Amino acid sequence: MAVRRRSPPQMQAAAEPVAVAGSAPANSAPNKSAKSPRSRMMRQYDLVERVRSYNPDTNEDLLNRAYVYAMKAHGSQTRASGDPYFSHPLEVAAILTDLKLDDATIVAALLHDTIEDTEATRAEIDQVFGPEIGALVEGLTKLKRLELVSREAKQAENLRKLLLAVSDDVRVLLVKLADRLHNMRTLEFVPEASRQRIAEETLDIYAPLAGRMGMQEMREELEDLSFRTLDPEAYGVVKQRLDALAERNRNLISEIESQLSKNLRNNGLTAGVYGRRKRPFSIWTKMERKSIGFEQLSDIFAFRLIVADLESCYRALGIVHTTWPVVPGRFKDYISTPKQNDYRSIHTTVIGPGQQRVELQIRTEEMHQIAEFGIAAHAFYKDNLGSPTDILNRESNAFAWLRRTVGILSESANPEEFLEHTKLELFHDQVFCFTPKGKLIALPRHANVIDFAYAVHTDVGNSAVGCKINGKFAPLSSELQNGDEVEVLTSEAQSAPPSAWESLAVTGKARAAIRRATRTAVRDQYAGLGRRIVERLFERAKIDYADDKLKGALPRLARGSIDDVMAAVGRGEMKASDVARAMYPDYKEERAARYAGAKKSLAVKLKLKSPPPDPASSPHAIPIRGINPDLPVKFAPNGGAVPGDRIVGIVTPGEGITIYPIQSPALKDFEEEPERWVDVRWDVDETTPQRFPARILVDNVNEPGSLAQVATVIAEHDGNIDNISMSRRSPDFTELTIDLEVYDLKHLSAIIAQLRAKAVVAKVERVNG
Numbered sequence: 001m002a003v004r005r006r007s008p009p010q011m012q013a014a015a016e017p018v019a020v021a022g023s024a025p026a027n028s029a030p031n032k033s034a035k036s037p038r039s040r041m042m043r044q045y046d047l048v049e050r051v052r053s054y055n056p057d058t059n060e061d062l063l064n065r066a067y068v069y070a071m072k073a074h075g076s077q078t079r080a081s082g083d084p085y086f087s088h089p090l091e092v093a094a095i096l097t098d099l100k101l102d103d104a105t106i107v108a109a110l111l112h113d114t115i116e117d118t119e120a121t122r123a124e125i126d127q128v129f130g131p132e133i134g135a136l137v138e139g140l141t142k143l144k145r146l147e148l149v150s151r152e153a154k155q156a157e158n159l160r161k162l163l164l165a166v167s168d169d170v171r172v173l174l175v176k177l178a179d180r181l182h183n184m185r186t187l188e189f190v191p192e193a194s195r196q197r198i199a200e201e202t203l204d205i206y207a208p209l210a211g212r213m214g215m216q217e218m219r220e221e222l223e224d225l226s227f228r229t230l231d232p233e234a235y236g237v238v239k240q241r242l243d244a245l246a247e248r249n250r251n252l253i254s255e256i257e258s259q260l261s262k263n264l265r266n267n268g269l270t271a272g273v274y275g276r277r278k279r280p281f282s283i284w285t286k287m288e289r290k291s292i293g294f295e296q297l298s299d300i301f302a303f304r305l306i307v308a309d310l311e312s313c314y315r316a317l318g319i320v321h322t323t324w325p326v327v328p329g330r331f332k333d334y335i336s337t338p339k340q341n342d343y344r345s346i347h348t349t350v351i352g353p354g355q356q357r358v359e360l361q362i363r364t365e366e367m368h369q370i371a372e373f374g375i376a377a378h379a380f381y382k383d384n385l386g387s388p389t390d391i392l393n394r395e396s397n398a399f400a401w402l403r404r405t406v407g408i409l410s411e412s413a414n415p416e417e418f419l420e421h422t423k424l425e426l427f428h429d430q431v432f433c434f435t436p437k438g439k440l441i442a443l444p445r446h447a448n449v450i451d452f453a454y455a456v457h458t459d460v461g462n463s464a465v466g467c468k469i470n471g472k473f474a475p476l477s478s479e480l481q482n483g484d485e486v487e488v489l490t491s492e493a494q495s496a497p498p499s500a501w502e503s504l505a506v507t508g509k510a511r512a513a514i515r516r517a518t519r520t521a522v523r524d525q526y527a528g529l530g531r532r533i534v535e536r537l538f539e540r541a542k543i544d545y546a547d548d549k550l551k552g553a554l555p556r557l558a559r560g561s562i563d564d565v566m567a568a569v570g571r572g573e574m575k576a577s578d579v580a581r582a583m584y585p586d587y588k589e590e591r592a593a594r595y596a597g598a599k600k601s602l603a604v605k606l607k608l609k610s611p612p613p614d615p616a617s618s619p620h621a622i623p624i625r626g627i628n629p630d631l632p633v634k635f636a637p638n639g640g641a642v643p644g645d646r647i648v649g650i651v652t653p654g655e656g657i658t659i660y661p662i663q664s665p666a667l668k669d670f671e672e673e674p675e676r677w678v679d680v681r682w683d684v685d686e687t688t689p690q691r692f693p694a695r696i697l698v699d700n701v702n703e704p705g706s707l708a709q710v711a712t713v714i715a716e717h718d719g720n721i722d723n724i725s726m727s728r729r730s731p732d733f734t735e736l737t738i739d740l741e742v743y744d745l746k747h748l749s750a751i752i753a754q755l756r757a758k759a760v761v762a763k764v765e766r767v768n769g
Contacts, residue, residue, distance in 0.1 A: 041087050042094060044068075050097040051106060059103050062129070066107040069128065073111075073118040080189040088182060089113055095178040099373055105171045108136035112175055115141045139172040140179075173209075177218055180206045184225035199229035214341040217372045220279050227281040238280040241294050246277055253301060256352055260303060260320075260360075267319050272306040302359035306368055310335070313362045317346055320360060324350035327357060335367075337432045340442050342370050433484045441486075447506045449476045450497075453488045454510035461510060462497050462517050463490040477504050496521035526570030527563045529633075529656060533678060534569055537576040543584060553582035572653035572676065636660045639767040640693030644745025649678035664768045684744070691720060691741035694748050695767040698736040698755060699729070706760040710736065713758060717751045718743075733762060 044067045051058045070089055077085035093109040107129060114120040115137055126134035184202055187195055207222035228235040246253075253275045260273045278300055287294065305316050313335060330349035338344045345363040352358035363371065433441050433452060441455050449469070453476075454461035466489040467476055480486065496517045505511045538545040547562055557579065559565045568574040580587040633649075633656055641647050646662040650670055657678060660667055670676055684690070700706050707726075714721055723739040742748045748766070755764045 041084070042090050047090075047093060047097070047106075050094065051103065054097075054100040055102070062103055062107060066110045066129065069120075070110040070114060073114045073120050075118075077117070079186075081186065085113075085117070088186075091182045092175065092178045095181055096174065099174065099178075101171070101174060104133050104136065105174060107133050108140065108171065109175050109178060111137045112140040112179065136169060136172055136175070139169065140175055170213075173213065177206060177210050177213075177215065181218060181222060184222060184229075187225065187229055195229055199226040202226045203230065212341055214343060214370060215373055216343075220282065223281040224279050227284065231284075234284055235280055238284050238294070242277060242280060242283065242300070245300060249301065252354055252356065255354075256303065256356075256358055259353060260305065263319055263323050264305070264316060267315075269307065269312060269315055269319065271312070271316060272304075274304045274306070275301060276304065277301050302361065304368070305360060305362045306365055307362065309364060313346055313364065316362050317348065320348065320350060320362075324352050324358070326350055330359075335363075337440065345371060431480055431482050431484075433480050433482075433486050436485060436487045443480060444506055446479055448479050448504065449474070449486060449488065450501055450505050451507045451510045452480060452486050454505070454507065454513050456488065458513050458517075460488055460490060461513055463492065463494050464488050464497070465491045465494055476501075523563075523567050526568075526656065527566040528570070530566035530569030530571075530576075533651075534566065534576045534579050536679070537580060541580065541587065543580065543587065545583075549583050550579065553579075556582040570656065572651040572655070633657050633659060635693050636664055636666060638666070639664065639695040640739075642692040642694050642742055642745050642748055643682045643684045647680055647682070649680040651676045651678055661768055689743050691743060693722070694740045694742055696738050696740060696748075696752060696755075697763075697765050697767055698738060698761060699763040700734045700736050701760045701762060702728070702732055702734050703760065706734075707736070709758055709760050710738075710755060713754050714738070714740065714751055717747070717754060719747070719751050737767075 044064050047067060048058070048060050048063050051063060052060075067090075071086045074085040074089075079085055079088065089110050089112060092112065093106050096106055096109050111120075111125060111129070111133070114125070115122060122134050122138050125137055180202060183198065187198060190198065202222050203226040207219050207226065210216075210222060211219035224235075257273050257275050261271070264271045264273075283294070283297065283300065286292075286297065305320075307313055307316055327349040330347070332347040335344045335346055344367045345361045347359070347361055349357055349359045431443055431445055431447065433443060435441065435456060439456075441452055443451050443455060449467045450461065450464065453464040453467075464476060467474055467478070468487040468489070469478060469480070469484050471485070497514050499514070499518045502511050502514045502518070505514060535545055550562055550565065554560065554562070554565065557565055557574070559568065565574065565579060569576055569579065577587070635641050636658060639661070641659045641661045647659050648662060648667065649657040649659055650667070652658055657680070659680060698710060700710060711721065720741040721738060722741055725737045727735050727737075729735050740748070740751070742751065752764050752766065755761050
């Protein structure tokens, strides 16, 4: 809630104006707002005149009724500053008149706290002012209840609500931003703890959101006010240095303005030339980002050249570049490639008078309005142009971004993913790249080809296997530069991206898509495994399985689909026997009964559980081909298993099947859980050999070169050492634990036999995990 008033009502400039000789003094900086209330509140006729100044056809009666209604509704309510509460909505309305917004928005600003803080109702506002204004006020009421800086999940969910609320009518966002601006101007009356939270919330969400909507003027004031609260010492130092520098360079700035105007005029071009200095927060973040001191900054002062039309922008650029030397690498043409928030301007830096670097921004008046006021620069108050949403759908890329962001709501698996995406989109600067067909793709700075692929289409990202940048092959992780032409090479064989891509991607959209595809792939794996387990149980029990019959049993299994059931079985969260009982209530789990009460040795039990060596004689066993994308299968952690071993599978909830050799002592831990045992068999394709994990223990004589001899034997027999550890058992012997990758049991046995033949090897044995 806003708590202090500020004089005057207008927002500050996007950057602080520089006072030059003979000019009016600069607007006061944010830290100079008076702490005392206004001498008087804006009167009804003042408000009407402000709106009439840009909209001669304003509905005076509507504005007057809203003014009186809000003033009476808030009555004697006061704020922490001692001002009447009504002063806050009045100031918010004043800010919005500076943005030249329509009558409905101004009225909504006057009424935005009435439903929340007074006895007014939505029905009453609809009756008095109409449903359009009622909807705006209700949208603002919902937003007022949001607290964006809190626990991550809550913050994310509230941001979702905010963007959903403003996507239907962007005027809700404009009023909310104006409300937050006045809150920040009056922040000093808020308790310290809340002050920090509000400033952090503003810097994290509202300021970059204003920037994304193209409202640079509002964004920069919000940033400065937040900076002043969060780090007052740094703010004071930077502000003091800026003031001293402005005073010291007063004549130089005036000289540059004069020379620019004169040169343009001599070449037949009329332009407004305005010197300005950058804001404290902008200066501070640049010092932090580049790790430089204040004295090393070369572009604290900048100049805007406002010309009549588009052609004049490039004429002015030519005049400037032929008058002063250009600083290489500092030219950007945002007219030919506008930013996504609709910003258009030419940026260049030259070595001007006194060998000073001079940063120039060249734009038309229309471009200047959009640069300063963003989506608010579109004339909502004009008739016959459609609703504000219709206008922005036609004219605004910034609003298109908002729409796209809201679209991601439906794709995000959880609020944190959405928050990650939105914050990335809010904060990042951009690079512009092209597809081979010339389509422009805007990406955050430092983005790579993976981000580019997902920006083109999710299917392109999921199936990307390589790329060409400017016609040359390059890694998918290559960082993109402005102007790169990128061709993404895809393969139908890849339906899901590697999960490691998530750590490489920069954009939230790419990360969310990779996570989503990975989750889908893993779920498909579990569903496939679960289906095999269920079908084999039914075959063994000699009962019929059909998806249609299972569909009728879904309510009894508390699952929404057949795939959900199969995935649950594959993850070990549900037993296959539960599926059978749901479909056939008379089903008895013979396999469980077979083990119930069995007091035989492990060897006997395993013999019963394990499949015979001949795959053909075990039609119900699940075939194992090693680690593959079709099944969530892994091998015993301490020793693995290789073809030729008799094996058994153990289902681990949430992880899939772990394959153990039949002789593994670790199987004792699962004796009392027969429902977790799964019959498995090897199904190795001899035409495409695969390596499998195994572990051996080697007692080695402790002498120079002994380890090399062991490694040589393994290498000569085409074994691969995956890991090795050593421990000293006695002064004369070292125990080596070696994790190998071999083709099968015969291959492993040959390596062990050759190691035993070495004089430096005292003993070799296989570890059965």
